[in-house]
Amino acid sequence: MTALLALSNVSKRFRGLIAVDGVSFTVPQGAMFAVIGSNGAGKTTLFNMIAGAMKPDGGAIVFAGQGVHGLTADAVCRRGIARTFQIVRPFPGLSVEDNVIIGALLHRPDVTAARGHAHELLRRLDLFDKRHRIASTLTLPDRKRLEMARALATGPRLLLLDEVMAGLRPTETDRMVAILKALNAEGLTILLIEHVMRAVMALASHVLVLDHGVAIAEGSPEQVARDPAVVQSYLGVETV
Amino acid sequence: MMARLTAGVTRRSAIPLALLLAALLAAPWLVNDYLLTMLIIILYFGYAGQAWNIMMGFAGQLSLGHALYLGLGGYVAATLFTRFGIGPWLGFAVAIPVASAAGAIIGFLAFRFRVAGIYFAILTIAFAEFARIGFDNWDYVHASSGLFVPVKQYAHNNPWLLRGDPTMFYYVILGATVLLFVLCHFLVRSRVGYFWLAIREDETAARAAGIDTFRYKMIAVVVSAAMTSFAGVFYAFFYNNLFPEQVFSIFRSVEIILGPIIGGIGTLFGPILGAFVLKGLAEALSSVMTAFGIDLPGVTQVFYGVCLLIVVVALPDGVWPPLARLLGIGRSKP
Amino acid sequence: MPLEVYLNVAIGGVLTGLVYGLMALGLSVIFGVVRVVNFAHGEMMTVAMFLAVVLCTALHVDPLVLLVPIAAVLFVFGYALQRGLINVFITRPEHSQFLLLVALAIIITNTLLIIFGPDARTVETAYGFDSFQFGGIIVDAAKAYAGAAAILFAAALFVFFRFTLIGKAIRAGADNHTGALVVGLDVKRLYALTFGLGAACVGAAGTMMTLLVDATPLLGPSYTLLAFVIVITGGLGSMPGALIGGVLIGLTEALAGLLFTPSAKSMFAFAILVLVLLFRPQGILGKRLA
Numbered sequence: 028m029t030a031l032l033a034l035s036n037v038s039k040r041f042r043g044l045i046a047v048d049g050v051s052f053t054v055p056q057g058a059m060f061a062v063i064g065s066n067g068a069g070k071t072t073l074f075n076m077i078a079g080a081m082k083p084d085g086g087a088i089v090f091a092g093q094g095v096h097g098l099t100a101d102a103v104c105r106r107g108i109a110r111t112f113q114i115v116r117p118f119p120g121l122s123v124e125d126n127v128i129i130g131a132l133l134h135r136p137d138v139t140a141a142r143g144h145a146h147e148l149l150r151r152l153d154l155f156d157k158r159h160r161i162a163s164t165l166t167l168p169d170r171k172r173l174e175m176a177r178a179l180a181t182g183p184r185l186l187l188l189d190e191v192m193a194g195l196r197p198t199e200t201d202r203m204v205a206i207l208k209a210l211n212a213e214g215l216t217i218l219l220i221e222h223v224m225r226a227v228m229a230l231a232s233h234v235l236v237l238d239h240g241v242a243i244a245e246g247s248p249e250q251v252a253r254d255p256a257v258v259q260s261y262l263g264v265e266t267v
Numbered sequence: 268m269m270a271r272l273t274a275g276v277t278r279r280s281a282i283p284l285a286l287l288l289a290a291l292l293a294a295p296w297l298v299n300d301y302l303l304t305m306l307i308i309i310l311y312f313g314y315a316g317q318a319w320n321i322m323m324g325f326a327g328q329l330s331l332g333h334a335l336y337l338g339l340g341g342y343v344a345a346t347l348f349t350r351f352g353i354g355p356w357l358g359f360a361v362a363i364p365v366a367s368a369a370g371a372i373i374g375f376l377a378f379r380f381r382v383a384g385i386y387f388a389i390l391t392i393a394f395a396e397f398a399r400i401g402f403d404n405w406d407y408v409h410a411s412s413g414l415f416v417p418v419k420q421y422a423h424n425n426p427w428l429l430r431g432d433p434t435m436f437y438y439v440i441l442g443a444t445v446l447l448f449v450l451c452h453f454l455v456r457s458r459v460g461y462f463w464l465a466i467r468e469d470e471t472a473a474r475a476a477g478i479d480t481f482r483y484k485m486i487a488v489v490v491s492a493a494m495t496s497f498a499g500v501f502y503a504f505f506y507n508n509l510f511p512e513q514v515f516s517i518f519r520s521v522e523i524i525l526g527p528i529i530g531g532i533g534t535l536f537g538p539i540l541g542a543f544v545l546k547g548l549a550e551a552l553s554s555v556m557t558a559f560g561i562d563l564p565g566v567t568q569v570f571y572g573v574c575l576l577i578v579v580v581a582l583p584d585g586v587w588p589p590l591a592r593l594l595g596i597g598r599s600k601p
Numbered sequence: 602m603p604l605e606v607y608l609n610v611a612i613g614g615v616l617t618g619l620v621y622g623l624m625a626l627g628l629s630v631i632f633g634v635v636r637v638v639n640f641a642h643g644e645m646m647t648v649a650m651f652l653a654v655v656l657c658t659a660l661h662v663d664p665l666v667l668l669v670p671i672a673a674v675l676f677v678f679g680y681a682l683q684r685g686l687i688n689v690f691i692t693r694p695e696h697s698q699f700l701l702l703v704a705l706a707i708i709i710t711n712t713l714l715i716i717f718g719p720d721a722r723t724v725e726t727a728y729g730f731d732s733f734q735f736g737g738i739i740v741d742a743a744k745a746y747a748g749a750a751a752i753l754f755a756a757a758l759f760v761f762f763r764f765t766l767i768g769k770a771i772r773a774g775a776d777n778h779t780g781a782l783v784v785g786l787d788v789k790r791l792y793a794l795t796f797g798l799g800a801a802c803v804g805a806a807g808t809m810m811t812l813l814v815d816a817t818p819l820l821g822p823s824y825t826l827l828a829f830v831i832v833i834t835g836g837l838g839s840m841p842g843a844l845i846g847g848v849l850i851g852l853t854e855a856l857a858g859l860l861f862t863p864s865a866k867s868m869f870a871f872a873i874l875v876l877v878l879l880f881r882p883q884g885i886l887g888k889r890l891a
Contacts, residue, residue, distance in 0.1 A: 078475065104477035112475070118468035129465045132458045133477040141458075181477050329696060380879045385638055385695060389829050390878050393871040396826070400868045411864075517822055521703055528700045565714035572707035579700045580686075583693055 030089075031056045031185055031216050032077070032108075037086035037096070039072050046072040048240040049086070054185070054233070059211045060218045061227040061248075064237035070220045071113060073237065074189050077218070078110040079103035091184065105133065109183035113190045115170045119163035123154055123173055126162050130180030141180075148176045152206065168199040172206070179210070186210070188219045192226045204230055228252065283594065291441055295434045303433045309546045310440040311501060316526035316538030317447050318494035323524070324533035325455055326487035327467025329384070332373075332391030334519035335398050336366040336492040340499025341509050342402065345414050348428075348504075355429045355500050362496040369394070370492030374485045392517060399515035413510040416503055429504035436505055443501070444539065447494060451535055454490075463487055467533070495523075529578055531585030540587050548574050605737035610859045611852060612740055616748030618851020620809050622844035623751040624824065625831035626758070627802030633838030634775040634795040637687055638695070640702035643824030644709040645800060649675055649807025650816040651713055654722045657811070664724055664808050668750055672804040679800025683793040691792070706821060713818035721815035747809040754805045755844055758798065762840070771795050775838070823867075830874045836887020845885060849873065 032054040039047040047069040054060045064070050075081040077088055079100040088096040095103055104110075109130075117126050127145035128138065135141045149155040152172045157165065162173060171191060178186060188207075192200050204226060211217055221227045227234065227248070234251040236244040244254040251257055290297075294306055315337065322328050343365050344358030353361075373394050377387050403411045424431030426439060454460045462483045465473040474480050503509055513519065530541025552574075553567045582589060628642050639645075652671050653664050682705075690698050731742035762768040774781040774791045781788055814820070827850070835846025850870050857869040877884060 080471075080475075100471075100474040101477050101479050104475060109477075110475050112472070116469050116472045118465055118472060120468055121464055125461065125464070129461050129473075129478075130476045132461055136458050138456065138458060138461070177476060323696065329699075331699075376875075376879060380882070382878050382882060386833065386878055386882060388695075388699075389833060390875065392826065392829075393874050393878075396871050397868060400865060400871075403864060404862065517826065524696075525700070525703070528696055532696060563715050564719070565711035568711035569708055569715065572704045572711065575704035575707065576686075576701065579697060579704060580689065583697055 061231035068237040069240040107184040109178035110187040117162040124158040130177040312542035313539035315498040322491035326463040329388045330391040331388045332395035335395040336495035337499040338514035340496030341503035344500040345503040366492040366496035370488040374488035402511035416507040531587030537587040614852040614855025616744040618848035619748040619751040622847020624806035625828045626843040627799035628828045629843040631799035641706040644706040644821035646807040649804040653808040672801040675804030676797040676801040680797035683796030724811045743812040836884025839886040842886035
């Protein structure tokens with residue numbers, strides 16, 4: 028497998044605090060790659076740097092053979108990396124359909140074509156019947172899927188999901204897992220950041236564990252779960 | 268072309284729209300000169316409000332300094348006419364790049380330096396004030412003593428020079444208002460329009476969806492400024508005079524935006540409806556005052572303020588959205 | 602021109618600027634806590650100015666005596682306004698708030714116009730033509746009193762916010778709205794108090810302003826703009842920032858009036874505003890807003 032995304036020695040400081048400290052990893056093409064870690068481990072900072080919302084202080088982020096570190100969020104998206112937000116933010120006053128059309132218009136300048144593509148995605152994500160609803164009136168699981176539909180509509184090669192399972196009930200989580208598996212099976216590379224361990228272990232092909240801004244383990248879910256450092260610093264804390 | 272023009276217009280809204288247009292076209296035969304002049308002023312505000320709405324209603328950028336673009340349009344056209352005999356349409360062609368450049372400068376500074384929200388609004392006021400003070404001291408345009416477009420008795424209406432009777436001015440501003448309406452109808456249903464709405468709703472999310480927000484905000488400012496400049500050209504030739512103190516004043520900017528806010532921000536009918544409501548209100552109030560024999564300066568204005576207050580308290584989204592629901596005309600916000 | 606001329610004008614500008622600063626302080630306090638931009642600020646100040654003019658003439662007293670009573674009247678006005686009208690608009694979009702306050706400004710200006718007509722009114726004081734002389738430097742007595750009163754009033758307000766329980770509660774509400782609700786603060790009442798205090802600043806500033814300029818109903822909008830310029834320059838939400846901004850703008854206006862033409866003075870004030878917006882958007886003393 029070739030690497031789609033490669034981070035080398037990426038760092039970010041806030042004032043004195045080192046949020047991400049020299050993190051390196053590669054996400055292979057077609058992977059379902061999970062980054063886990065406790066609160067404050069630097070997951071969201073890492074995520075924001077990949078998505079272009081923050082500039083790294085050092086290191087390189089290479090996507091599909093080109094450096095994307097320091098690009099703006101919109102430029103990163105146009106290169107083929109789409110994201111969701113930890114606290115969902117669909118366009119609140121617009122209809123579900125319009126939300127997704129906006130994403131689809133990125134590579135399909137014709138509105139009719141964009142609407143067609145949007146409908147396809149809405150059907151896949153079980154939102155087609157709600158396409159005329161105003162986004163702000165949807166429930167949280169629906170808004171999460173709407174945001175995913177908008178991200179997918181931009182035609183990404185890599186999908187970044189920030190705690191997409193958080194706040195979902197078990198049945199909703201299973202639904203989301205099924206959707207992600209199906210997308211991944213079609214060849215979409217996915218990078219998820221999760222706090223919820225259980226879902227990730229069942230889903231991910233690769234796992235990276237962050238602790239206080241440092242990558243302490245990387246490998247298959249089984250390998251990581253058995254790693255003593257992980258057990259001590261992360262799982263230990265979680266299960267106590 | 269016709270098919271595209273009517274795309275998105277439901278049958279239910281097509282009939283009232285056609286009736287309205289027919290009534291507006293027939294107006295010069297139906298009303299007297301006084302009412303016609305009122306209609307001209309209403310359409311002028313409808314036009315200017317629509318132009319402002321591109322920036323605020325669609326792209327979410329609150330400008331409180333649109334008098335700048337209006338004044339620039341007026342001064343460019345009037346100066347070219349009085350100094351060089353160049354007609355107002357050519358003047359408009361020159362005013363477009365001038366106003367666009369002004370908008371682009373403000374937009375560039377604001378969006379590059381991340382001046383947003385209320386700060387952006389204040390920045391737009393500041394630039395309009397610069398223009399007011401600058402023109403007030405600029406002798407080439409007769410500074411504070413004002414620029415006058417010569418009024419001669421024209422035997423025939425000359426639409427090319429915008430010299431003629433109210434009927435001619437009426438059709439000119441009606442045409443402009445309809446054209447701008449159609450333009451906005453297309454814009455808001457186009458790729459640019461969708462991107463504007465995205466920026467208005469949530470700029471960070473818009474960027475995450477790959478939208479170059481700087482670029483599309485710039486387009487909104489430039490289009491809005493260019494379109495507003497025509498309102499200035501019309502103003503100059505309709506009123507035949509320009510004073511920096513009046514055209515560039517903050518009052519002018521506020522006057523432009525009251526209509527769309529009252530009518531419904533971000534809607535196509537809002538600006539025009541708002542202009543009708545506001546002007547109708549002002550006229551009705553002053554006739555009531557006259558009927559009661561009250562002739563104090565300010566009384567009408569106080570009632571006007573009170574009515575504004577009531578409208579804004581009672582109808583937070585403006586008059587059009589609830590009215591559209593009442594008439595059963597589709598979605599009000601695109 | 603001799604140096605004394607510049608110094609005289611500069612001192613006059615600074616003293617006027619202190620009164621500007623107090624007016625702007627009202628705007629800043631209101632925005633800092635209630636998060637509503639008071640577009641009727643200058644209009645509220647003209648109300649205070651006319652109150653001062655009428656009462657001074659009727660009671661034959663000095664404006665400085667009326668400072669506190671007029672501030673109190675404006676406090677009540679501001680409190681009632683926030684409680685009755687503006688509170689509903691706190692969660693509405695900016696343009697909606699703008700329209701509400703513009704409507705209010707129209708009502709205020711034209712009510713004053715009905716009552717007093719468009720002519721300028723002045724206050725006669727015993728010290729109207731007095732001045733203090735220090736060597737070659739001459740300071741207008743009226744300006745000196747106005748500036749001193751502005752400092753005193755601002756200091757009193759500062760003490761209130763710093764050391765009283767209510768003042769601390771208001772600042773807590775400004776820092777963290779939800780937090781204030783959680784610990785059981787009556788945010789509605791605090792907002793009304795804040796608006797009242799902002800209006801009281803305007804009341805005091807307006808009273809003193811009658812010592813400096815003639816009152817006309819149409820002064821409102823230009824003072825609203827001036828208050829914006831000052832507050833953004835000093836830092837929106839910062840109390841000392843408003844005073845420093847006021848002094849800076851007062852000084853700029855005075856010197857620009859001397860060196861160029863009086864009509865260009867607001868040009869310089871706006872130029873400062875634009876520079877601040879671009880290069881230090883949080884203002885001279887403000888914290889950067891998220």
